[in-house]
Structures are given as C-alpha cells and as structure tokens.
Amino acid sequence: MAYQSNFFVFDQNKPVSVTVRNYTEKDFDDLISLQSECFPPPFPSELWWNKEQLHNHISLFPEGALCIEVDGELAGSLTGLIVDFDPKHPDHKWEEITDNGYIRNHSPEGNTLYIVDISVRPKFRSLGLGKLLIQSMYHVVVQLGLDRLLGGGRMPGYRKYSDTMAPGRYLEAVVAGGVKDPVITFLLKCGRTPLKVVENYLEDEESLNYGVLMEWKNPFK
Incomplete structure (x- = not known):
C-alpha cells in the first residue's frame, strides 16, 4: 500500500511544507547524492547505496522504502525490510540481517520491521526529519500488523568512555x-527502547564495533 503524508514543520518560526512518501526509481540519483552528503570521505563511496540495492528496496518491499521532501527537495530517506526475529536469540550483525543492504532476505511472513538505514541531508537536520521518518515507519508496522520495529543503533560516543x-x-x-550519545539519545527521543548491546554489529571505530538493538513494540499487538 502506497504511503504519503503531507504536513508542515517549522524552520524557527517559518512553516515549511513536508511530504513523506515511498521512494521510486526516479529518486535513485537523489538518494545516492543524499548518501554522499550524509557519509562524506573518508567514508568509502562503495558503501553508499547503489542502484541494484535501491531497485531491490522498491521491488521487494516498497512499503519499507520511505523518503521525505522539504519544499519538493528530497531531504532524507529510511529503508527497512521484514525479518523473523526471535527475542530469545537477538544477536546478529548488520550485514547478515540486511543482506548488506540488498534485502534479498526480506521475509513477508516475518514478525519484525528492521531498519536498514536512515539518512538526512545535513542542511535539514534542524527540522527533526529523522524522527518524522521513524514515526512514519511506525505507521507501516501497525498497518502490516507486525510485532515491532527494530534496528541496531551505533553508539559513536562510546569510544571516549571505553576506558572507564x-x-x-x-x-x-x-x-x-x-551521558548524551548522538545516535542512542536520538533513538530514545523517537520512542525506541534498548533491547541489547551487540558485539561486532557493524565495523565502526567510534562505537568500537558495538551496536544497541533498539525496538518499538506495536501497541496494538
């Protein structure tokens, strides 16, 4: 089912028109450009979205391929897939559960919407668009009758505290x-709750490769 929501956010005191919708093939170049802005060098460019990955997103699980526009300009994106998650055996790596972003392991009969990636252009980050995208994906969880939304959050502030x-x-x-962590604190503000710290979740020097599984449970389940 197609998703589209039109509303306003405020840039200080100025209302700004915003649309959350499913992204499509016509957005691919903008989505790759978006990733280059969000993850500039020395982040390796080969890890930005490629068109094969994006095509899989819109063909295998279009409901999980969302973007947000500000005054008609693509400003952010959020991608997910459905997996069958067992809370009794939560440990996993990002590359395994997301198929390295190709989501060929998407399971329509699964119980959990898993977040693959969220990105917002730096110039729009004061508008709260990341939170709006995550809230939009909560709508998808409820619409599809899934148990939860789940994803692994980096904890980039951890390196400074790892000695103590x-x-x-x-x-x-x-x-x-x-302590305020740039990612985990943001996810808490979005309504996510910690489930478990996972070792070797993602190659990430700032987090010392740790990730925190953060979930939002469907309140209607």
Whole structure:
C-alpha cells in the first residue's frame, strides 16, 4: 500500500511544507547524492547505496522504502525490510540481517520491521526529519500488523568512555541521562527502547564495533 503524508514543520518560526512518501526509481540519483552528503570521505563511496540495492528496496518491499521532501527537495530517506526475529536469540550483525543492504532476505511472513538505514541531508537536520521518518515507519508496522520495529543503533560516543565503562554501563548512563550519545539519545527521543548491546554489529571505530538493538513494540499487538 502506497504511503504519503503531507504536513508542515517549522524552520524557527517559518512553516515549511513536508511530504513523506515511498521512494521510486526516479529518486535513485537523489538518494545516492543524499548518501554522499550524509557519509562524506573518508567514508568509502562503495558503501553508499547503489542502484541494484535501491531497485531491490522498491521491488521487494516498497512499503519499507520511505523518503521525505522539504519544499519538493528530497531531504532524507529510511529503508527497512521484514525479518523473523526471535527475542530469545537477538544477536546478529548488520550485514547478515540486511543482506548488506540488498534485502534479498526480506521475509513477508516475518514478525519484525528492521531498519536498514536512515539518512538526512545535513542542511535539514534542524527540522527533526529523522524522527518524522521513524514515526512514519511506525505507521507501516501497525498497518502490516507486525510485532515491532527494530534496528541496531551505533553508539559513536562510546569510544571516549571505553576506558572507564563497559558498553552496557555506557548504555545505562545514556538512558539515565548522564551521558548524551548522538545516535542512542536520538533513538530514545523517537520512542525506541534498548533491547541489547551487540558485539561486532557493524565495523565502526567510534562505537568500537558495538551496536544497541533498539525496538518499538506495536501497541496494538
């Protein structure tokens, strides 16, 4: 089912027209450009979206391929797939559960909408678009009757505390409000709750390769 929502956000005191919708093939060049802005060098360009990945997103699970426009300009995107997740055996790596972003393992009969990626152009990050995209994906979870939305969050602030805190203790400090993490704190503000710290989730020097599984449970399940 196609998704489209039109509303306003505020740039200081100025209302700005915003649309959340499914992205399509006509957006591919803009989506790749978006990734280049969000993940500039030294981030390797071969890890930006490619057109084969994007084609898989819109053909295998179009409901999980969302973008947001500001005054008609593509400003951000959020991509997901459905997996069959067992909370009793939560450990996994990003590359395994997302098929390295190709989502060929998308399982329509699964129970969990898994977030593959979220990106917002730097010049639009003061508008709260990332939170709006995640909230839009909550709508998809409810519409499809899934158990939860799940994704692994980087914790890029952890490296500064790694000499004095284990990863789990760092997460506890973020949840308690004593430490602010750029990603985990943002996800908490979006309504996500921590499920587990996972080792070797994603190759990420700032997080020392740790990730935090963050979920939002469908309140109607």
